[in-house]
Amino acid sequence: MTTALITGASSGLGAEFARQLAAQGHALVLVARDRARLEKLAAELRSRTGVEVEVLPADLTDEAQLAAVVDRVGDPARPVGILVNNAGIGLLHDFDRTPLEDEIKHVRLHVEAPLSLCHAAIRAMSARNEGRIINVASVAAFVPRGSYSAAKAWMLAFSRWANLHYKRRGIIVTALCPGFVHTEFHSRMGMTTKFIPPFLWLRAERVVREGLVDNLRGKGVSIPSRRYKAVVLLSRVLPGRLLQGPQRRPRR
Numbered sequence: 001m002t003t004a005l006i007t008g009a010s011s012g013l014g015a016e017f018a019r020q021l022a023a024q025g026h027a028l029v030l031v032a033r034d035r036a037r038l039e040k041l042a043a044e045l046r047s048r049t050g051v052e053v054e055v056l057p058a059d060l061t062d063e064a065q066l067a068a069v070v071d072r073v074g075d076p077a078r079p080v081g082i083l084v085n086n087a088g089i090g091l092l093h094d095f096d097r098t099p100l101e102d103e104i105k106h107v108r109l110h111v112e113a114p115l116s117l118c119h120a121a122i123r124a125m126s127a128r129n130e131g132r133i134i135n136v137a138s139v140a141a142f143v144p145r146g147s148y149s150a151a152k153a154w155m156l157a158f159s160r161w162a163n164l165h166y167k168r169r170g171i172i173v174t175a176l177c178p179g180f181v182h183t184e185f186h187s188r189m190g191m192t193t194k195f196i197p198p199f200l201w202l203r204a205e206r207v208v209r210e211g212l213v214d215n216l217r218g219k220g221v222s223i224p225s226r227r228y229k230a231v232v233l234l235s236r237v238l239p240g241r242l243l244q245g246p247q248r249r250p251r252r
């Protein structure tokens with residue numbers, strides 16, 4: 001068993017990655033901003049599974065705090081065998097209505113942080129000729145849906161390429177592309193989910209389980225559920241205007 005470093009581990013998909021990887025016997029490094037939530041999860045996992053759990057609080061949009069996590073990923077004395085780039089946020093309003101600083105933080109979190117962590121991880125993993133990386137993208141990467149889609153499309157393109165390129169050095173890189181998942185993602189951005197039909201929702205447990213299996217199978221892209229595989233197939237033939245999805249609306 002190896003050590004897995006998970007970003008955005010304080011809730012949602014990240015916490016579920018922590019639970020499933022701990023259940024498999026992996027030691028963990030949990031990264032997010034909320035130290036108290038990370039400590040609580042760490043205590044739960046230590047007592048339930050007996051694995052070692054390290055807590056590394058960091059705001060990944062902050063240069064110095066990101067650098068500390070990059071150092072941890074690249075530390076040869078404490079190798080990280082599995083990296084899960086999962087931390088993410090949504091933006092409620094259209095691009096032109098969102099303050100530029102929020103858009104820049106958004107791109108730092110979704111592109112700069114995973115790029116920096118992948119860089120450190122791939123260097124360290126190359127030296128050992130083994131490693132696994134899961135980049136949590138989204139089905140949004142396949143459709144035109146604001147700067148969120150653009151950022152996730154970067155993650156998808158990067159993971160596809162890195163998987164092909166580094167497989168020969170024993171490193172698997174998978175872009176995990178879920179549709180709507182029950183987490184805190186939508187409530188944190190203040191978005192109503194009333195208009196999203198129930199059949200479009202996935203459970204975090206299933207998304208993470210399928211993502212881990214696809215990563216172990218060496219896949220560059222993982223799309224949990226047949227529903228969303230069909231959405232991705234349709235995205236190749238339907239015109240962009242039909243693929244934009246429902247307008248994001250605030251909660252009342």
Ligand SMILES: NC(=O)c1ccc[n+]([C@@H]2O[C@H](COP(=O)([O-])OP(=O)(O)OC[C@H]3O[C@@H](n4cnc5c(N)ncnc54)[C@H](OP(=O)(O)O)[C@@H]3O)[C@@H](O)[C@H]2O)c1
Nearest residue numbers: 008010011012013032033034060087088180181183184185
């Ligand atoms: N839920 C969905 O429908 C859905 C669909 C497709 C893709 N995704 C993607 O799934 C990933 C996980 O999101 P989720 O659905 O699990 O949402 P979530 O429950 O809101 O979790 C987001 C996580 O990211 C962390 N985070 C946010 N900003 C951060 C920052 N600046 N620095 C470090 N950590 C930060 C949060 O922790 P702290 O607040 O403690 O920092 C939290 O642990 C995201 O990349 C999201 O884009 C979600």
